[in-house]
Amino acid sequence: MAATPGQQVEGDRKHPVDETLPPFRMFTSGLQHVAAMYAGVVAPPMIVGPACGLSATETAFLMGASLFTAGIATLLQTLGFWKIGAKLPFVNGVSFAGVTPMVAIGKAQSPENALPIIFGAVIVAGVLGFVLAPYFSKLVRFFPPVVTGTVITLIGVSLLPVAFNWSQGGNAAAPDYGSLTNIGMAALTFVIVLVLRRTLRGFLQQISILLGLIAGTLIAIPVGITDFSVLAKADVIGFPTPFHFGAPQFDIAAIISMCIVMLVCMTESTADMLALGKIVGRPADERTIEGGLRADTLGTAISPLFNGFACSAFAQNIGLVAMTKVRSRFVVAAGGLILIVLGLCPIAASVISLVPLPVLGGAGIVLFGSVAASGIQTLSTAALEKGENALIVAAAVGIGLIPIAAPEFYHNFPKDLLVVLDSGISTGCLVAIVLNLLFNHLRAGREGEQQEAVAGMEDGIPPQRSAEGSSAAGVH
Secondary structure, rough: OOOOOOOOOOOOOHHHHHHOHHHHHHHHHHHHHHHHHHHHHHHHHHHHHHOOOOHHHHHHHHHHHHHHHHHHHHHHOOEEEOEEEOOOOOOOEOHHHHHHHHHHHHHOOHHHHHHHHHHHHHHHHHHHHHHHHHOOOOHHHHHOOOHHHHHHHHHHHHHHHHHHHHHHHHOOOOOOOOOHHHHHHHHHHHHHHHHHHHHHHHHHHHHHHHHHHHHHHHHHHHHOOOOOHHHHOOOOOOOOOOOOOOOOOOOOHHHHHHHHHHHHHHHHHHHHHHHHHHHHHOOOOOHHHHHHHHHHHHHHHHHHHHOOOOOEHHHHHHHHHHOOOOOOOOHHHHHHHHHHHHHHOHHHHHHHHHHHHHHHHHHHHHHHHHHHHHHHHHHOOOOOOOOHHHHHHHHHHHHOOHHHOOOOOOOOOOOHHHHHHOOHHHHHHHHHHHHHHHHHHHHHHHHHHHHHHHHHHHHHHHHHHHHHHHHHHHHH
């Protein structure tokens, strides 16, 4: 049987992406991927859970479910079947893009309805994304760095206030909220993470945030802000019971908000696939992107069944592939299996909930700031000196910052619209996409028509004939 492009390098030797490694190396390399993205997987449920009125035990359950569903989504992406999966060393997990809209939904709904409404919206968004995947893969040109960079920057900036709240203690009604003890622990953890990130190398550098959380938690024990009671209530073995928080409910405003998030996730994943394809020496073509987006969206649609959220690529793991030069997708698949095992062990998830909120806040400043920095790095490639790109970024970031800088700005708007308007990511993304279309696509098309019309007049060609030619060129 003839080899497909990229499947073989020389003779019968497999492409490094398709190679399997010895079991021990497979496990340790997979564990390294899990360590690099572990904090990022459990952070969203840590934010969304309290916003939806969940207790510490229920939040720990939600974290376990996120680990479990991240494992499923990673297996779909790396191993794949039919036309699903990029079949690249691609780690999937809970997307930060959905956090702010889900928190807005949680605050707008009663505690018993918040998660069912979120899960219903995520299911619809996942199904819509799966249907759109083959078309979306053809529309990459409408999502240049000026759009993706703006959105990623807003994701990080929108999450930073959460880290600041954690650093003060998380509960504004608590007597110790904003105390020197809480802020001091946050500052100490922040410094520890920076020092570890600066001094460590290789694998340890990749898990510097995780190591910082561990160090901060250990220091917090004698300070008296670590709560061990959740461990006593956690089971050693468990399963994320389907629809544990109730059957999904379908709210139009929430669905619109999460569909926007799904488009953002698809945009991010497309950019990540293009970058990863270059790193591993198997460029991501249209078919690869289509398969990868199908895996993302199918994983998203399945996640709420097991109490999980929208899934997308984890960019930090792409950096890990580039650094270690381990390109095997089966290594990442091993990481997916580890995530599933961790999700089936509630006490392991409960251990993460031992981290005091001030400690998490100190590390969160670095974690969320890194997301914003990644967006700024993307914007550095967006040719802001050309055309109206700088104006697009200025307008989108300005609108996106409204819910952060002035939380009550939209208080007189209809309640159903607030789910979208209260998310700076959603509003900023919409503004960036619309302005990019207006300034970089529609205007360019009109200028092309005018130039061809002038050229046609000079050559004695009737204007309508020139317009037809320009229309054909526009379709191309």
